[in-house]
Amino acid sequence: MTRDAWIAAYHGYIDCLNRQEWEKLGEHVHEEASHNGSPLGLAGYRAMLEGDFRAIPDLRFNIAHLVAEPEHIAARLSFDCTPVGKLFGLPVNGRRVQFTEHVFYRYEQGLIAEVHSLIDTTAIAAQL
Structure with missing residues (x-):
């Protein structure tokens, strides 16, 4: 895959999360x-994400930076x-809170195999 294809695949993953299309998660995650x-x-990864959306009903993943x-x-x-x-x-x-996540992904066979987040x-605590 080209670099642009990797970026497009990642955007597809983020769109899948934001739409909560859990049945399609396997198209992105190993x-x-x-x-x-x-x-x-x-x-387990799906269960974790579903739990995130239960805890944060208006959760939306926004890509601030991507390498x-x-x-x-x-990604940030x-x-x-x-x-x-x-x-x-x-x-x-x-x-309402605003915060960031720095996350690193390793792909295997075109799918996300490792996530380090x-x-x-501290930003959340400062807003409370």
């Missing part, structure tokens, strides 16, 4: 995917949302 070193598999070096993607994602309860252990409880919880 059956044996891991997140921050934990082997979740596709089913593609096949077979890796690095931005969020402007209203979690319903605690978020990352912080008592957000329906308040760091969320700016």
Whole structure:
């Protein structure tokens, strides 16, 4: 795949998340995917994302920066949302917060196989 094809594939993944098209997640995520070193598999990865949307009903993934070096993607994602309860252990409880996530992906066979994520919880805490 070309660099542009990797970028297009990543945009397709983000669109899948934002539309919550969980039945299509396997078109983007490897059956044996891991997140921050934990082997979740596709089913566990999907369950994690579904939980994120339950905790944050207005969750929307916005790509702020994107770097593609096949077979890796690095992205800075931005969020402007209203979690319903605690978020990352912080008592957000329906308040609107803005924060970023730095996430690194490794692809295998054209699918996301590893995800390493760091969320700016300090920014969230500062808004509470």
